Structures are given as C-alpha cells and as structure tokens.
Amino acid sequence: MIDDDDFDYDAPVTRIAAHKNEAQQAGKIILEDAQQYLDTMTAGEHSFLQKHLAKLAHEEGYFQVLAEALDQPEGSKIANDALNVLYFWQLVNDADDIAQFDLLAVPTGEFFQTELFKALDDMQVDVHQVQRRNIIEQALKLYAQGIYAGCIPMLYAQLEGLLTDVLVAKGFLEQKDTKFLDVHKIVPGLKGNEIKSLWHKSKIAFEMNPYFAELAAYKMDSSSTVTSTRHNMLHGTELAHFTQGRSFVLFLWLFSVISFMRGIKP
Template sequence: MIDDDFDFDQPVTRIPQHANSTKQLGNQILKQAEQYLTSMGSASHAQFVSKLRQLATQEPYFDLLADQIEFESDVPIANDALNLLYFWKMASEKETELADFALLDLIEKDYFQNELLTAVDALQIGENLAQHRQVIEQCLKMYQQECYAGCVTVLYGQVEGILTEALAERGYLKLNQTKYIDVYKIVPGLKGHEVKGLWHKVKVATDINPYFMELQALKMDNSSSVTATRHNIVHGSDLGHFSRERSFVLFIWLFAMISFITTVKK
C-alpha cells in the first residue's frame, strides 16, 4: 500500500555521488515502431486505428492507444503504444489477410510468443529468471484456454515482480529483512528510504530512463480510470476486468517493461 501522506508531486532526485550514471537509454524496438508508424499508408493506418476503436467497447484503454496512434502530437507517443505497433508490424509481415486478422489473436501467435520469451531470456534479474519464464508461459496457456481471471491476476504480479528484481539486481533497491530500501535515495519523502509499493519502484526506474513513465501499467493506481483497477483486481475486490482484452493489454505492458529492463546494464 502507498502511504497517504506521501507527496507524489515532489520531483525525483538522486544523491550527487551517483549522478554521473544517469542516462536515457535508447530502445531499438521503439525506434522501429516509430519508423513503421511514419511509413504506414493511410489505409493501413486507418484500418489499425479502427480495430483499436472496436476493442475499446470492451476495454476503454484501447481508445487511449488509438488516440496515440491516430493523432499527431508534439508529446512522445506512449511506450506501450509503440510496442503494440512493433507487433502489428510483425503481423503485417506474417499474416496473409491482415484486414481480417483479429488483433486479440496476436498473443497466441508463435512470432509474438517467441519475441516475448526471447526478451525474458535476455533479462538479468538473478536466480528467479527460470521461474518467471515458466509463469509467463503458463499465462500464455491461460490466454489460449480463455482462463482470463488467472491470466490477468498473474500478469499484474509479474509486471511488478520482474521490475523489483531487476532494480535490486542492479543495485537500486536493497532488501533489508522483508523490505526494500531505495539505495540512492531517488524517491523523496520515504521514511527510512523504505520502498513500499509499485509507484515508488516506478519512480526509481524513471530515474534510469524518464521514458519509462510512459508505460501506463506502472502509473499510480488512481492515475486514470483504467489503471485505477490494478490494486482492486489483485486484491480481489474488482471482478469486472477478467477479460481477453485486459489480458491482451497486460501482455503488451509486460513486453514493454521487459524490453526496458534489457536496455539497463548491470
């Protein structure tokens, strides 16, 4: 849980002796997706946006993705939208009838699963990597078997768990008994620099790469009508989002988060 008295408007700061290691890391996947977006023909672009709008009737987050892709803006396109575009580019190369292709079927395709598991294998997160891979493989099976309650719940846990272990492996978090400590005092206002929730870990990750904050899955629980459900889902009080659509979005979020971690050197 997040402390009620924590000031989320405070800036993220790093102690001076570690400042030289701060850098924004590039991501080849995002660059490829941006290039694909600019090269899409008007018909292909409209077709993809239309598919997203149709899915938004069941999962409002698809409207946010569609807005990112449809409308030009000076603001950088969100991380998760670019990762989705990366896979849509792959689908356009693999599927013979793209107009009839059901976007939600993407997760069941070999090329998606191979790309996801290859990214998992590239992680450097310590001794639990093999177990994380097995859990993600089980999520892929649950998706195919339409067991969305299990799929959604476990994927939310994997997003936070992998991020936590990655930050600990790279020395940003340190386990003190049962609590993680913010080693470089990046997040202001923490009692004893004790990291108590996902949002604090996101603040640490954002210090490594500010673009990481664009990943919607990791924003604070009440930051939008979509992400507000995360806490309630994993704690069992929200039963209305165990769907194929939410599972799909979580797989994209998971891949985006893993792709970010693989760019961070130990």
C-alpha cells in the same frame, strides 16, 4: 486506487545511465521499426487499424488510448506501448484475410512469444529469471485457454516483480529478509525506509532512469483504468475487468517493460 500519499522530494539523486549494448539497441530498433511502419502506412491501412482498435475499446478502454496515440500528426512523440502494439500489428500483412485479423490473438502466436522471451533472456538480471519465465509461460497458457481471471493477477505481479529485480540489481533497493529498503532514501516518510508499493518503486525507478516515466505500466495515476483498477482487482473488490482485452494490454505492457529493461543490465 493507490494507497500511498504523494510526496514531493527534490533532493538530487545520481542517475545511472543505461549501458550502450546490443540488448539496449534491440529495444530501440523495435520502436524505430514501428515508427517507420507508422510513417509509411497508407490512409486505408491507418483507417483499418483505427477501426480495429475502436472495436476493441468497447471491452477495454485502453485501446482508445492506444488509438489516439497512433493518430497523432507526423513527427509527434508516440508512446512506448503504442509503438510496441504497432510492431506486432504488422503481422496483419501475413494474414490470408486481413478482415479476419485479430490483434488479441497475437500473444498466442510464435512471433510474440519469441520476441518476448528473447527480450527476457537479454535482461539476465538475477536468479529469478528462470522462475519468472515459467510463470509468464503459464500466463500465456491461461490466456490461450481464455482463463483471464488467472492470467491477469499473474501479469500484474510480474510487472512489479521485474521492476523490483532491476532496482535490486542496480543497487536502488536492498532486500533484508522479506523487506525491500530504499537505499538512497528517495521516497520520504517511510518507516525504516521500507518500500511497500509499486508507486514507491516507480518513483525510485524514475530516479534511476527517467525513461521509466515513459512506460505506461509504471505511471501510477488515474490516466488509465488498467492502472487505476489494479489495486482493487488484486484485492477482490473489482470484478468487471477480467477480460481478454485487459489481459492483452498487460502482455503488451510486459513486452514494453522487458524490451526496455534489457538495456539496463547491472
């Protein structure tokens, strides 16, 4: 549930183009690699993927969203997070027994963690980076131990914290004591231009770079339970989704976000 009213605001805002650098290219290469893999999958491989995602959807409905995104006609636009899940799905080719391959085990593996922290290191946003890495490492440990009620709030928080860091670094937010102010007054109706929600930050991020609208983590609508239940989970009134599946989706979103953000350094 989103607390804030939806405002329309048409005033022009100068958007800052993403830098053409190696970090940005690294993120694009991952998506291109996944797209190429999807295009070359056999019918049998694609069917196995779809069945695996359908099975996971029994616990976390967002896997059905991913399955549908990866079942589009050739040449269709594929969502960022769906391509990222496919990037890690390729680990199935290294499995001794593909029938026993478990996508949900991927975040505990070396490949996922190496890719995740390489992308985080590439961001080089601010002094929070070392602390944020430590928190993400703790979330991974909780995930490995099956302590999803501890892992999930940490991941939701880091997704918002990363966005805050980037908006501050790019000059779209200004920190004043414990408050964050909307420098360009993009969101109307705020007392003292004080930003108080992820919804506000998502709206500002879109003005900074329209591609933020492609990141599922920052689509503040009811199209996914992962987003729509966020508020109630963090405030203790939603208790049904502290699961491994929800944790995995949040790790997937975290990687998608960091992989993109590595290309928009200050």
